[in-house]
Amino acid sequence: MPELPEVETIRKELTRRVKGSEIRSARVLRSDVVAYPSVTEFASRLAFARIEAVSRQAKYLIFKLDNGMQLIFHLRLSGAIVVCRASIPLRHSRIILYLKDGRTIQFVEPRVLGRAYLIRDGERIAPLKGFFKLGKEPIAQDFDFNYLYNLIKRRKARIKSLLLDQRIAAGVGNIYSDEALFRARIRPTRRAGTLTRHEVRRLVRALKEVIRDGIKNLGTSVKDYYRTDGQTGNFQNLLNVYGREHEECHICMTRIRLVKFGNRGSRYCPGCQR
DNA sequence: ATGACGTCCTGCCTGC
DNA sequence: TGCAGGCAGGACGTCA
Numbered sequence A: 001m002p003e004l005p006e007v008e009t010i011r012k013e014l015t016r017r018v019k020g021s022e023i024r025s026a027r028v029l030r031s032d033v034v035a036y037p038s039v040t041e042f043a044s045r046l047a048f049a050r051i052e053a054v055s056r057q058a059k060y061l062i063f064k065l066d067n068g069m070q071l072i073f074h075l076r077l078s079g080a081i082v083v084c085r086a087s088i089p090l091r092h093s094r095i096i097l098y099l100k101d102g103r104t105i106q107f108v109e110p111r112v113l114g115r116a117y118l119i120r121d122g123e124r125i126a127p128l129k130g131f132f133k134l135g136k137e138p139i140a141q142d143f144d145f146n147y148l149y150n151l152i153k154r155r156k157a158r159i160k161s162l163l164l165d166q167r168i169a170a171g172v173g174n175i176y177s178d179e180a181l182f183r184a185r186i187r188p189t190r191r192a193g194t195l196t197r198h199e200v201r202r203l204v205r206a207l208k209e210v211i212r213d214g215i216k217n218l219g220t221s222v223k224d225y226y227r228t229d230g231q232t233g234n235f236q237n238l239l240n241v242y243g244r245e246h247e248e249c250h251i252c253m254t255r256i257r258l259v260k261f262g263n264r265g266s267r268y269c270p271g272c273q274r
Numbered sequence B: 001a002t003g004a005c006g007t008c009c010t011g012c013c014t015g016c
Numbered sequence C: 001t002g003c004a005g006g007c008a009g010g011a012c013g014t015c016a
Helices: A004-018 A039-046 A126-132 A145-152 A159-163 A174-184 A197-216
Strands: A023-028 A034-036 A051-057 A060-065 A069-074 A080-084 A093-099 A104-108 A115-120 A257-261 A264-268
Touching: A004 A051, A004 A060, A004 A080, A004 A197, A023 A039, A034 A039, A034 A126, A039 A115, A115 A126, A145 A159, A145 A197, A159 A174, A174 A197, A174 A264
Parallel strands: A034 A115
Antiparallel strands: A023 A093, A051 A060, A060 A069, A069 A115, A080 A104, A093 A104, A257 A264
């Protein structure tokens, strides 16, 4: 699942590969993935637009176009952006942008949960309300002890659930939250308000570290994530707990445990995490 | 406001 | 081998 490090990797590659390219036309193969505006308007406003820049906010990928519009993608669980020479649809291709130079940018999304939005610069639309409520990203300078502590100190929810809240830790998903909690030696099931100041300090440090390591290693390819050229990332080889349930902890050899709450799985080491 | 939980969606894995 | 059923999970809506 593309989280901040995966989307950041995609952003860098797209900047290198398609910044400055002109879109000749757009084709929507599956209308569900276009959240705004209508499919017809979506396609007509993309035609002949030039890609000025590719940026990222949390897990959102943003193409800035020279016609005053922004093309925004959210990859959700299984989305990918592929740049290739093929003009025919790749497997599970949902949107194709045909470039003037003959290449295509394809939005590949097997599970059809990912979405695309095309808005005017500065326009605020209801389908993107989560985008406008994003909190700070852990790699931001001002994502510090005070920021996190003040947001969670009175909360009774489990710390893991709050880390997944995009209004609190923007860009963090299931993989990096499990890994950060492992590095901070805190169990995902702990009620946020019971964390000591020292633990919150460790958690802030761990979040920054784990996200940076993820970016450095070009993301985590567990299931669906791959890069714009189809290659995988490397961080899956460096995971301590995610996807390692029933295996031994690298530090203390205790078996990694899988617990479920909030409709998702969390992995932790009962030996290292308290 | 908060926390818990259901829903979307489909490929893939498991078990018979 | 083939099929049914369960599972994964980010964001968001609903409910208490």
